[in-house]
Amino acid sequence: MIAIVDYGMGNLRSVEKGFKKVGIDATVTSSPQVVDDADAIVLPGVGAFRDCIRNLTDLSLTGAVIRSIQKGKPYLGICLGLQVLFSESEEFGRCKGLDIFRGKVVRFQIKEKVPHMGWNTVNIVNRPPIFSDVPDDSYLYFVHSYYVVPEDRSIVAATTDYGVPFTSMVWKDNVFATQFHPEKSQGLGLRILAGFGEFAKKA
């Protein structure tokens, strides 16, 4: 069973319905025990990095999420669920992240409008298994003002251009995380959720 971690940030229903639509069993939960027991976890969410870390901590979910990742459980992070994997964010001064990956989360310093909102293309540099059905240069849906800068470039799975080229997806072993929203990216996004569901079954 896939646990969709509910920590009070954003639209989890779409993620849940997305998995349901492609025939994959997923449950929304804010229980650390359920996260620990799940076969795979999904951390969605939009909003502020600081609130995300605070809510995860307040609900005692930080440990369960880190344990799951370290045990090799399939993990899908979406938007904030990507950003919190890094060491720190420059949002509101400095804020510590889960530090699964070394690197920072920085704000767009560009002449284009921020937030980066809408459909943009992804350039796949290291195709992850959950992306097997997604052609290069596909349009996926984004809404964010910050992006991740990994120190280890080998984890970069895809990049996107918006004033600057930025990392729009990372992948390392069991950890997949996207800046775009598969649950809002119509048929293509559903294929990514289905791909993660398949990966989780085999894991």
Next chain:
Amino acid sequence: MLAKRIIPCLDVKDGRVVKGVSFVNLRDAGDPVENAKFYDEQGADELIFLDITASHEKRKIILDVVEKTAEDVFMPLTVGGGIKTLDDIRALLNAGCDKVSINTTAVKDPFFISRAAEKFGSQCIVVAIDAKRITQNMSDATGEDWFGDASMKDVMLNPPALSGPQAPRGNGSSGWAISTHGGRKMKLINAVAWAKKMEELGAGEFMLTSMDKDGTKDGYDIELTRTVSENVSIPVIASGGAGTLEHLYEGLVHGKADAVLAASIFHFRELSIREAKEYLKSKSVPVRL
């Protein structure tokens, strides 16, 4: 490259679509989910439900509509109309919508936008601006309770300056005022300064409607759209007046809008979103096909 967005808007009353897609055989033309699925298949980039339900008791119906839509349609969904409280926003987001569009409540209480943005994040707070060109006759225009607030003085129009030859007329930042009640009433609020203030208070996007152009089908107010777009750093959705494919092009290119909202040209004609996008692409506008 970020694509320019095409966003159909559906008016929903008591849970039923009024003036929906009328040229295809939907099983139930009044069903919001059927309409949403149709536009999803056509490649719409987002969808807006404008809830025009008048009766307060029936307002909860929209939540059910949003829930059912979110089960079948996986693209960004915005709901506007009648949002008065933070609880209204929370209920809509929990039902499965991604953004809410706020108009009247922002005019009555601008700081509602900062509370909403703080609570739910700017990315889901769309401020709808109904703008109308200032004419010499602003004698009926009214203020709001917050007009005494010193921090808001930049957005207020000064009534005496509006009569006589100095009246600002569509030139620069002072040519439009905020209107309410479907364009029938004018507020002493400078529309462009209002947009800047709303951005400062936490709005994440604008849905900018020209009340002079709305319903005319002779094109967006390009000057208004461009002026607002150049004065803010958040996305602007142009609305009001689209009647042809050229109008969409003008709004996006000359008006510098990030997205165009259109209702009737998609609902009533044999003109599909795909055709619109192919046309825009042929004119080198980045769109998602």
